[in-house]
Amino acid sequence: MSRLNPDNPDNPGSPDLPDSLPARPAYRPATVAVTAGRPTHAPDSPLNEPLTMASTYVAGGALEYGRYSNPTWSAFEEALGELEGGRCLAFGSGLAAVSTILDLVGLDGTVVAPRHAYLGSIGQVADLEARGRIRSQLVDITDTDAVVKACADASLVWLESPTNPALEVADLPPIVAAAHDAGAYVVVDNTFATPLLQQPLSSGADLVVHSATKFIAGHSDVVLGAIVTRDDQLFDVLKKRRDMIGAIPGTFETWLALRGLRTLHVRLERAQANAAELVRRLGDHAAVEEVRYPGFGAIISVVLAGGAIAADLLTHKTTLWVHATSLGGVESTFERRRRWKSEPATIPDGLVRMSVGIEDVDDLWSDLAGALDDLLTERPA
Numbered sequence: 001m002s003r004l005n006p007d008n009p010d011n012p013g014s015p016d017l018p019d020s021l022p023a024r025p026a027y028r029p030a031t032v033a034v035t036a037g038r039p040t041h042a043p044d045s046p047l048n049e050p051l052t053m054a055s056t057y058v059a060g061g062a063l064e065y066g067r068y069s070n071p072t073w074s075a076f077e078e079a080l081g082e083l084e085g086g087r088c089l090a091f092g093s094g095l096a097a098v099s100t101i102l103d104l105v106g107l108d109g110t111v112v113a114p115r116h117a118y119l120g121s122i123g124q125v126a127d128l129e130a131r132g133r134i135r136s137q138l139v140d141i142t143d144t145d146a147v148v149k150a151c152a153d154a155s156l157v158w159l160e161s162p163t164n165p166a167l168e169v170a171d172l173p174p175i176v177a178a179a180h181d182a183g184a185y186v187v188v189d190n191t192f193a194t195p196l197l198q199q200p201l202s203s204g205a206d207l208v209v210h211s212a213t214k215f216i217a218g219h220s221d222v223v224l225g226a227i228v229t230r231d232d233q234l235f236d237v238l239k240k241r242r243d244m245i246g247a248i249p250g251t252f253e254t255w256l257a258l259r260g261l262r263t264l265h266v267r268l269e270r271a272q273a274n275a276a277e278l279v280r281r282l283g284d285h286a287a288v289e290e291v292r293y294p295g296f297g298a299i300i301s302v303v304l305a306g307g308a309i310a311a312d313l314l315t316h317k318t319t320l321w322v323h324a325t326s327l328g329g330v331e332s333t334f335e336r337r338r339r340w341k342s343e344p345a346t347i348p349d350g351l352v353r354m355s356v357g358i359e360d361v362d363d364l365w366s367d368l369a370g371a372l373d374d375l376l377t378e379r380p381a
């Protein structure tokens with residue numbers, strides 16, 4: 001039936017509609033980022049999932065209570081889940097997602113984890129071990145043979161690839177195979193790569209975890225986490241844990257993160273191109289001792305020849321680059337990671353982690369190069 005609005009003569013109405021819509025084709029990632037998690041196309045339905053602020057719902061339906069469900073969370077989860085190739089659950093932060101997974105490890109279970117990884121994640125593993133809940137074995141994830149060997153005793157293999165801030169990359173397929181042979185689950189923190197550059201579930205990982213605070217939301221205005229899995233049983237267990245613990249996302253945060261996710265592919269493409277160019281230029285600068293870059297993504301770590309003092313000076317000398325923790329926003333930020341006491345001592349004192357944004361690369365370079373040049377003239381003899 002044609003839908004004309006009798007109160008608005010300018011409304012052209014719509015033609016007769018079919019009863020059912022065509023099935024959604026298998027889109028490529030950029031199209032998924034733009035289209036997934038939207039309301040179905042119907043006259044007068046909004047293009048974007050609206051912000052549903054509700055602590056409770058009329059009883060008798062699927063939603064029931066605001067700690068269990070929210071349509072705005074679901075829209076974000078549908079989009080990130082489709083990009084990663086699994087079912088997604090959003091959490092109040094990346095670390096809330098991390099602790100919900102670690103909480104599943106049974107008493108005395110062994111967690112194999114990277115010696116370098118986000119300090120909050122390895123800090124949680126260390127804390128659980130100190131309280132006698134689990135055992136841990138820290139590994140160099142670039143040493144595949146050592147990781148494979150460690151998997152024999154594992155209940156859970158925790159991977160972060162690339163690692164924060166060392167930018168080490170794990171060879172997922174052999175590690176996943178060894179972990180599964182031992183009956184262990186494999187988790188990959190995919191925060192740095194994003195599902196556009198790496199889809200760990202398709203390499204056999206059981207769980208993907210995200211600090212959606214970073215590239216997924218992408219504008220340094222949201223703290224949010226997510227877990228994605230293909231395993232329906234694991235999904236149900238994690239959903240139940242989220243319901244019980246209450247590690248739920250804020251509604252507005254999921255709305256903002258979904259809005260950010262819509263442009264992930266264009267943001268990442270630009271930031272990655274900027275990063276590749278900066279890697280080339282940084283490598284030629286005398287103030288830089290080492291440039292670490294895995295060959296993809298928008299995070300670079302540089303080790304400065306002048307150590308911690310030079311690194312601290314650099315982070316206070318620029319005008320465009322902002323000295324700030326966190327990463328993955330449209331704006332370029334950097335930080336000397338060892339300024340945090342809990343960062344492992346094997347991370348060089350003079351390492352500066354750089355989160356490359358989407359600004360003009362020549363502006364980024366001239367700001368950086370000016371500060372690096374100053375380091376050379378100010379360096380103590």
Ligand SMILES: Cc1ncc(COP(=O)(O)O)c(C=O)c1O
Binds near residue numbers: 120164210
């Ligand atoms: C790789 C990685 N995983 C997890 C987290 C924790 O996420 P959140 O800060 O959203 O709790 C971070 C935060 O920096 C991170 O860099």
